[in-house]
Amino acid sequence: MTTQTAQAKALEPLIYELSSSGRKAETLMPKLDVPESAPLPAHLLRDSLELPEVSELDVVRHFVRLSQLNYAIDKGFYPLGSCTMKYNPKIGEDTARLPGFANLHPLQAPETAQGALALMYTLQQWLCEISGMKGCSLQPAAGAQGELAGILMIRAYHQERGDTRRTKILVPDSAHGTNPATSAMAGYTVVTLPSDARGGVDLDALRAAADETVAGMMITVPSTLGVFDENIQEIIKIVHNRGGLMYMDGANMNALLGVVKPGELGFDVMHFNLHKTFSTPHGGGGPGSGPVTVNEKLLPYLPGPIVAIVEEATDSEGAPRYGFVMPEKSIGRLKAFHGNFGMLVRAYTYIALHGAEGLKAISHHAVLNANYVRVRLADAYKVPYNRMCGHEVVIEGRFPDAPDIRALDISKRLMDYGFHPPTNYFPLIVHEALLIEPTESESKETLDRFIEAMHAIAREAREAPELLRSAPHTTPVSRVDEVYAARNLTLCCRLPSAE
Amino acid sequence: MPYIPHTDADRAAMLAAIGITKLEELFDAIPAEHRFPPLNLPEALSEMEALWELQALASHNAVAPEYAIFLGAGAYNHYIPSVINHILMRGEFYTAYTPYQPEVSQGTLQATFEWQSMIAKLTGMDAANASHYDGATSFAEAVTVALTHHKQKRNKVILSPNIHPQYRAVARTYHQGNGTRFVGDKSGRATLDDLLDLLDENTAMFAVQYPNFFGQIEDFSNLAQKVHASGALLCIVTTPIALGLLKPPGALGADIVVGEGQSLGIPLSFGGPYLGFFAVREELVRKIAGRIVGDTIDSDGRRAYVMTLRPREQDIRREKATSNICTNQALMALAGCIYLALMGKHGLRRVAEVCYHKAHYAAERIAQLRGYHVNTRLPFFNEFVVTCPRPVAEINRYLLEKHQIIGGYDLSRDYPDRENQMLIAVTEMNTRAEIDALVQALEAAAQNS
Ligand SMILES: Cc1ncc(COP(=O)(O)O)c(C=O)c1O
Numbered sequence: 001m002t003t004q005t006a007q008a009k010a011l012e013p014l015i016y017e018l019s020s021s022g023r024k025a026e027t028l029m030p031k032l033d034v035p036e037s038a039p040l041p042a043h044l045l046r047d048s049l050e051l052p053e054v055s056e057l058d059v060v061r062h063f064v065r066l067s068q069l070n071y072a073i074d075k076g077f078y079p080l081g082s083c084t085m086k087y088n089p090k091i092g093e094d095t096a097r098l099p100g101f102a103n104l105h106p107l108q109a110p111e112t113a114q115g116a117l118a119l120m121y122t123l124q125q126w127l128c129e130i131s132g133m134k135g136c137s138l139q140p141a142a143g144a145q146g147e148l149a150g151i152l153m154i155r156a157y158h159q160e161r162g163d164t165r166r167t168k169i170l171v172p173d174s175a176h177g178t179n180p181a182t183s184a185m186a187g188y189t190v191v192t193l194p195s196d197a198r199g200g201v202d203l204d205a206l207r208a209a210a211d212e213t214v215a216g217m218m219i220t221v222p223s224t225l226g227v228f229d230e231n232i233q234e235i236i237k238i239v240h241n242r243g244g245l246m247y248m249d250g251a252n253m254n255a256l257l258g259v260v261k262p263g264e265l266g267f268d269v270m271h272f273n274l275h276k277t278f279s280t281p282h283g284g285g286g287p288g289s290g291p292v293t294v295n296e297k298l299l300p301y302l303p304g305p306i307v308a309i310v311e312e313a314t315d316s317e318g319a320p321r322y323g324f325v326m327p328e329k330s331i332g333r334l335k336a337f338h339g340n341f342g343m344l345v346r347a348y349t350y351i352a353l354h355g356a357e358g359l360k361a362i363s364h365h366a367v368l369n370a371n372y373v374r375v376r377l378a379d380a381y382k383v384p385y386n387r388m389c390g391h392e393v394v395i396e397g398r399f400p401d402a403p404d405i406r407a408l409d410i411s412k413r414l415m416d417y418g419f420h421p422p423t424n425y426f427p428l429i430v431h432e433a434l435l436i437e438p439t440e441s442e443s444k445e446t447l448d449r450f451i452e453a454m455h456a457i458a459r460e461a462r463e464a465p466e467l468l469r470s471a472p473h474t475t476p477v478s479r480v481d482e483v484y485a486a487r488n489l490t491l492c493c494r495l496p497s498a499e
Numbered sequence: 500m501p502y503i504p505h506t507d508a509d510r511a512a513m514l515a516a517i518g519i520t521k522l523e524e525l526f527d528a529i530p531a532e533h534r535f536p537p538l539n540l541p542e543a544l545s546e547m548e549a550l551w552e553l554q555a556l557a558s559h560n561a562v563a564p565e566y567a568i569f570l571g572a573g574a575y576n577h578y579i580p581s582v583i584n585h586i587l588m589r590g591e592f593y594t595a596y597t598p599y600q601p602e603v604s605q606g607t608l609q610a611t612f613e614w615q616s617m618i619a620k621l622t623g624m625d626a627a628n629a630s631h632y633d634g635a636t637s638f639a640e641a642v643t644v645a646l647t648h649h650k651q652k653r654n655k656v657i658l659s660p661n662i663h664p665q666y667r668a669v670a671r672t673y674h675q676g677n678g679t680r681f682v683g684d685k686s687g688r689a690t691l692d693d694l695l696d697l698l699d700e701n702t703a704m705f706a707v708q709y710p711n712f713f714g715q716i717e718d719f720s721n722l723a724q725k726v727h728a729s730g731a732l733l734c735i736v737t738t739p740i741a742l743g744l745l746k747p748p749g750a751l752g753a754d755i756v757v758g759e760g761q762s763l764g765i766p767l768s769f770g771g772p773y774l775g776f777f778a779v780r781e782e783l784v785r786k787i788a789g790r791i792v793g794d795t796i797d798s799d800g801r802r803a804y805v806m807t808l809r810p811r812e813q814d815i816r817r818e819k820a821t822s823n824i825c826t827n828q829a830l831m832a833l834a835g836c837i838y839l840a841l842m843g844k845h846g847l848r849r850v851a852e853v854c855y856h857k858a859h860y861a862a863e864r865i866a867q868l869r870g871y872h873v874n875t876r877l878p879f880f881n882e883f884v885v886t887c888p889r890p891v892a893e894i895n896r897y898l899l900e901k902h903q904i905i906g907g908y909d910l911s912r913d914y915p916d917r918e919n920q921m922l923i924a925v926t927e928m929n930t931r932a933e934i935d936a937l938v939q940a941l942e943a944a945a946q947n948s
Binding site for chain 1: 500501502503504505509510512513514516517518522523525526527528529530533534535536537538539540541542543544545546549550552553554555556557558559560561562563564566568570572573574576578580582584585586588589590591592593594595596597598599600601602603604605606607609610612613615616617619620621623625626627629630632633634635636643663665666668669671672673675676677678716720742743744745746747750759766767768769770771772773784790791792793794795796797798799800801802803805807808809812813814815816817818819820822823824825826827828829830831833836837839840841842843844845846847848849850852853855856857859860863878892895896899905908927930931934
């Protein structure tokens, strides 16, 4: 810490600052019921261990107080675009914690884990059905890892065919940052495609870029601008005709459940974000889960192991036997063990609670809510792509007659009205972007209150701009200085003894 | 409809505002021939039916405490203090997103800062990030840091065969497209000296595990010096409970320390969600991936926390980012943070000691059994290798069916020449009675062939 931050008034002290030499949580100390054996040689041992010395009550109060400094879905409306901050059903927390799941070791023999394997197998099938694909791997831990799996599969597919000229991946300029970052990680050069005036991919630019050196294209549907690209089939055709494969970033699947199957549109591979569409909670930034589904072309390359039926049921009453298999030409494993299993249990629970009609209703109402917000905000804010949108809508957070006001100011002011701000400055191609994703869980009353707040802020921007520029005023801390953090880099607390 | 609050009147009013009459019209931009496909899924369940279904599935798994468990190999059955779950279940933590808006996310940010601090102290390093997906992906990302550190001019990575096989596999998956050469672990028998012979001016990173995959504490006292002499970075994969006792990897000269934090209050949960930790020396901080929280002040001069060094990340740097990672394992890092706070300086050491003594008790007793041999060539922490009189799979089947014991890991799955070798893990959760039962069952297993 700098002297300034060390001396600054803290909302809650650091756990290290609560520490008192000799204090401990006595009941948590395990007892030894076997004879002591010879200790490790002294040169292998550490001399000191700088961890806090606090009581159990200190810990409880500390973390409860910290929790109270957070905004969360359970507190209020959280229209963070591209993140699908819908209600996370509580039952998912219970099912994931059932002892039969929580205490299951990942390396146990499959005979002792048939329940978990059955759940994974069924979820693989459901995700294939929802996406119109032929195979699924639940390995990826998040969307970005699903993307890496997908691009590595595309690479393996071309390599297998001896097609080594393909060195590029096409990515629209509206894409999420993980798309270009993934392509680069997989060893590809990224070719950025411009968007057209309607927010779709510029077809001329695509035709010019799609040649025999293109391995594939990554595209988000509906796009990160919140709109369905009407040319999607044409785009897929152009890339396929040149031998490239199509990756769909499925972060926005909340708009598509029971509406369209990406596999039927011609996509070769996609990922789901279970922590968006199927409502596994975001946990303050994770964990997530990013399963990939593929069509026949990529089936042999799936990351593994995946779950398969290794022995069919012997009679109609019996259960089949499940086991892990490594797909024939798998790109390999993406993480140790089998994916973020606890999130798979939550997603399974969520889909089971919905069924086909429920899933379809999710997308219908998510899209209804977004369009309602769009039309109701259009008279106060510029809506750059003001046509029917998907599950989210992008607006510009700037006013010609209030030039000092930026999207960030609007976001911070929204906090004073009790809302979490929309996503700021993404997509990058929209000036002062505010990407609003209401989700289906929100009622018309909530949306109306949000819309009123947005109108009030638009008025304040003209009448009392300082109110916005100095916002927020009602949050635990006021505007946080990001530049100071970067200039005076402190990434862990220095102990009093070290100062 | 589940969790959808709209009344008919709401829907009608909203459709009217949009200027359409039916919900279906929202989707006119979707190609008509593919619009509204049938979804073949089971009928929706009520909450109680869903719970029953999940309970039925969960009941088909054999788990502790009905079964005594001696399986580790990268995931461990440690005690989870009750406090952790109570805090994790607070909606303020688990239903928040990544703390992009610091004014309404100080809880997550400060907890992350504390986690980074504790991991830095525990590993003896200067700085740590917020988390990676798991130990294996932390390791794969360490390779990236080494490659970047050498400006992509070195592409060789030396892997000790004693690193968790799945970690090595994941590193290979991540780097299959960028020309990285992984060497050293082909035979499974390379010694530290054999590995050091592979060092050259093309080596970006030298990686070992501490304690290694077999539970042994290898002598790394002069390792860093030799690795650094060639200009390579030293990466040490480690496990946090052991560090309650052992000299921290930072003191051994590591440049990067990674590992799996599952032992810190996170359930086994069939392999995830777990917690990859990642710590480095100060010079490497700007090259690492993932989120990092730093401290700062707000506009009123109060102390505050915020994500920092952001220009390394994919949302800003896109194809030039240090990694594609976005979502991480934040809630698991919170669990790890609470665990380390609760156990603290005394408790972590105590857990480590208890694991150590129980494992040694088990090892000594098994060593006395006819037909079994325990490898004690090197000091070990809480895992050790037993050579059995029969294939491990057979012994484990017997332990499971006759004694409700989940035996150790069958090393022949990853190391074909380690036939009949079982890796046994003992934690503070294994009572003396369980250990004694294991010993007896192993004895019986040797005879029942
Ligand atoms: C459009 C889009 N693609 C990909 C991702 C990456 O997903 P994850 O954060 O799960 O890695 C996100 C998430 O923020 C996203 O919004």
